[in-house]
Amino acid sequence: xxxxxxxxxxxxxxxxxxxxxxxxxxxxxxxxxxxxxxxxxxxxxxxxxxxxxxxxxxxxxxxxxxxxxxxxxxxxxxxxxxxxxxxxxxxxxxxxxxxxxxxxxxxxxxxxxxxxxxxxxxxxxxxxxxxxxxxxxxxxxxxxxxxxxxxxxxxxxxxxxxxxxxxxxxxxxxxxxxxxxxxxxxxxxxxxxxxxxxxxxxxxxxxxxxxxxxxxxxxxxxxxxxxxxxxxxxxxxxxxxxxxxxxxxxxxxxxxxxxxxxxxxxxxxxxxxxxxxxxxxxxxxxxxxxxxxxxxxxxxxxxxxxxxxxxxxxxxxxxxxxxxxxxxxxxxxxxxxxxxxxxxxxxxxxxxxxxxxxxxxxxxxxxxxxxxxxxxxxxxxxxxxxxxxxxxxxxxxxxxxxxxxxxxx
Amino acid sequence: xxxxxxxxxxxxxxxxxxxxxxxxxxxxxxxxxxxxxxxxxxxxxxxxxxxxxxxxxxxxxxxxxxxxxxxxxxxxxxxxxxxxxxx
Numbered sequence: 146x147x148x149x150x151x152x153x154x155x156x157x158x159x160x161x162x163x164x165x166x167x168x169x170x171x172x173x174x175x176x177x178x179x180x181x182x183x184x185x186x187x188x189x190x191x192x193x194x195x196x197x198x199x200x201x202x203x204x205x206x207x208x209x210x211x212x213x214x215x216x217x218x219x220x221x222x223x224x225x226x227x228x229x230x231x232x233x234x235x236x237x238x239x240x241x242x243x244x245x246x247x248x249x250x251x252x253x254x255x256x257x258x259x260x261x262x263x264x265x266x267x268x269x270x271x272x273x274x275x276x277x278x279x280x281x282x283x284x285x286x287x288x289x290x291x292x293x294x295x296x297x298x299x300x301x302x303x304x305x306x307x308x309x310x311x312x313x314x315x316x317x318x319x320x321x322x323x324x325x326x327x328x329x330x331x332x333x334x335x336x337x338x339x340x341x342x343x344x345x346x347x348x349x350x351x352x353x354x355x356x357x358x359x360x361x362x363x364x365x366x367x368x369x370x371x372x373x374x375x376x377x378x379x380x381x382x383x384x385x386x387x388x389x390x391x392x393x394x395x396x397x398x399x400x401x402x403x404x405x406x407x408x409x410x411x412x413x414x415x416x417x418x419x420x421x422x423x424x425x426x427x428x429x430x431x432x433x434x435x436x437x438x439x440x441x442x443x444x445x446x447x448x449x450x451x452x453x454x455x456x457x458x459x460x461x462x463x464x465x466x467x468x469x470x471x472x473x474x475x476x477x478x479x480x481x482x483x484x485x486x487x488x489x490x491x492x493x494x495x496x497x498x499x500x501x502x503x504x505x506x507x508x509x510x511x512x513x514x515x516x517x518x519x520x521x522x523x524x525x526x527x528x529x530x531x532x533x534x535x536x537x538x539x540x541x542x543x544x545x546x547x548x549x550x551x552x553x554x
Numbered sequence: 555x556x557x558x559x560x561x562x563x564x565x566x567x568x569x570x571x572x573x574x575x576x577x578x579x580x581x582x583x584x585x586x587x588x589x590x591x592x593x594x595x596x597x598x599x600x601x602x603x604x605x606x607x608x609x610x611x612x613x614x615x616x617x618x619x620x621x622x623x624x625x626x627x628x629x630x631x632x633x634x635x636x637x638x639x640x641x
Contacts, residue, residue: 309638
């Protein structure tokens with residue numbers, strides 16, 4: 146009997162030791178993943194993940210390599226960590242040289258967030274106020290879409306319809322076919338997508354209805370909307386950032402994007418010139434309002450310069466500050482591959498969050514890249530664009546050669 | 555009687571020509587609310603849908619805001635347009 150007890154004890158100890166070993170070996174520490182580059186912890190928007198994956202490769206290849214360590218929390222949660230100086234314990238993600246995602250463990254007690262990334266203006270999040278020594282830097286444009294299952298008969302949704310659908314959740318006041326709360330999907334409360342949708346619709350975020358699938362992240366909404374295709378394709382509705390929606394217009398987890406008709410408008414538009422293109426023509430020209438610049442918040446000195454030199458380097462990539470032409474082009478490539486729109490391809494901008502009626506104003510980028518953007522996003526530049534190898538190949542209203550195409554300046 | 559019929563026909567033509575000229579003159583929509591129900595031109599400057607009954611046969615001066623758009627039928631929305639319920 147005593148021998149049996151000893152055996153049980155040894156087995157139990159062995160199991161505990163094995164479990165402990167497995168726990169500690171589950172992920173490498175984020176600060177020593179074996180990959181090149183100085184780690185920079187960037188936390189927030191889950192929608193920004195595809196774009197960050199692309200940019201991570203550009204930063205890892207920099208003369209002074211940087212390794213982005215991404216913690217997917219939701220925009221407002223990342224901003225909260227940043228503004229309250231709260232350490233973030235969530236599992237991180239890094240990408241190796243082939244773009245393969247590797248999970249990593251934050252330091253004990255959590256990681257100090259170097260940079261918060263948000264889909265929305267900080268003021269769009271509840272109880273978020275930037276400190277006096279914090280600054281919001283803006284990057285490429287994140288586009289959002291109302292999405293339905295691929296077999297849905299719907300092609301467009303109006304502000305008025307979406308307001309009622311998300312304001313009542315398919316109960317009491319109904320806009321058919323979105324009449325079932327279980328299939329009206331929304332993101333978690335810390336999501337920037339959620340906050341921006343509320344702003345777009347002019348709907349008090351506290352009165353937002355619907356079902357939060359899984360953990361309420363972008364991937365969960367994608368999965369839920371797609372899964373409804375087999376049972377209730379007309380009932381399901383969700384909102385996704387374009388980087389998730391565009392990569393899933395076909396394939397194994399396909400969804401369908403809807404055109405959006407603003408308040409009081411006679412018609413709506415897709416973000417792109419059609420449901421099958423990726424030119425973001427209606428975003429860039431101001432006909433489609435559901436977008437906003439990505440926001441990067443960090444601590445700065447009295448001159449507004451990031452106090453962390455490595456963070457400053459990362460931000461210079463997003464804002465194109467002090468980069469050579471080749472590096473700027475790499476960043477455009479990365480942002481396009483992440484299904485965002487570089488500011489240089491925009492013809493409108495906004496200084497405040499979208500509302501039920503749009504507030505975007507005409508915008509002329511200092512170094513326009515519309516032709517190059519479309520050549521990368523769609524595979525071919527528009528016919529109106531002229532290819533060039535230098536300014537001498539350009540004339541008239543497009544005298545400047547940028548990234549292989551004649552532009553206005 | 556034959557003479558009378560000819561006179562009637564001439565009179566009808568005389569009325570029809572100015573009327574046709576009037577329609578032609580209104581072919582370009584430049585007002586905020588263009589006056590056509592069906593816009594057969596490629597361009598339209600207005601931001602509101604056409605509410606009139608005359609077809610548009612002319613080319614307008616700027617792109618039609620809804621030429622490539624899709625329209626959601628807002629009559630599906632309870633209370634549209636003035637009494638949409640507030641949650």
